[in-house]
Amino acid sequence: MNPLTASAAALIFNPQGEVLIVKPTYKAYWNLPGGHIDIENGETPYDAAVREVGEELGIAPPIGRLLVHAWITVPGRGAQVLYLFDGGTLGPGEQRAITLQESELSEYRFHYPAEKDDGVVPPDLRHVWEQALLARREDRIAYVSA
Numbered sequence: 001m002n003p004l005t006a007s008a009a010a011l012i013f014n015p016q017g018e019v020l021i022v023k024p025t026y027k028a029y030w031n032l033p034g035g036h037i038d039i040e041n042g043e044t045p046y047d048a049a050v051r052e053v054g055e056e057l058g059i060a061p062p063i064g065r066l067l068v069h070a071w072i073t074v075p076g077r078g079a080q081v082l083y084l085f086d087g088g089t090l091g092p093g094e095q096r097a098i099t100l101q102e103s104e105l106s107e108y109r110f111h112y113p114a115e116k117d118d119g120v121v122p123p124d125l126r127h128v129w130e131q132a133l134l135a136r137r138e139d140r141i142a143y144v145s146a
Contacts, residue, residue: 005080008049009034010087011132018110025106029122045083058099061088067135070128070144084132
């Protein structure tokens with residue numbers, strides 16, 4: 001079993017209310033832009049979300065407030081702490097400026113949150129993503145244990 005890992009990501013929207021998702025080259029499912037927190041160098045979850053969005057998308061949208069703090073346990077893989085932040089809404093110019101980190105991502109797209117498309121949202125994170133959307137709508141922070 002792997003030790004505890006910590007990650008941070010951002011929910012970034014377009015004006016139509018779709019969420020930006022990315023396709024990692026090393027995973028079966030789509031994901032939110034984000035990644036591991038560099039705890040050894042004192043990186044905070046917020047700083048990791050800002051860094052990862054910049055690295056993965058080549059843009060620097062204003063990362064806002066924390067939406068979800070999640071504790072995820074996956075049998076055989078260990079536990080993960082995940083922080084999801086509000087990445088705001090990208091206008092057309094910001095969307096055109098997206099430049100993927102090709103060493104890790106093959107594509108991106110905007111996806112309506114209500115769509116239950118198998119093969120898009122990782123099954124062990126579906127509840128976390130749903131709680132992040134609800135927390136954003138209700139202007140609160142959610143704690144999720146999955």
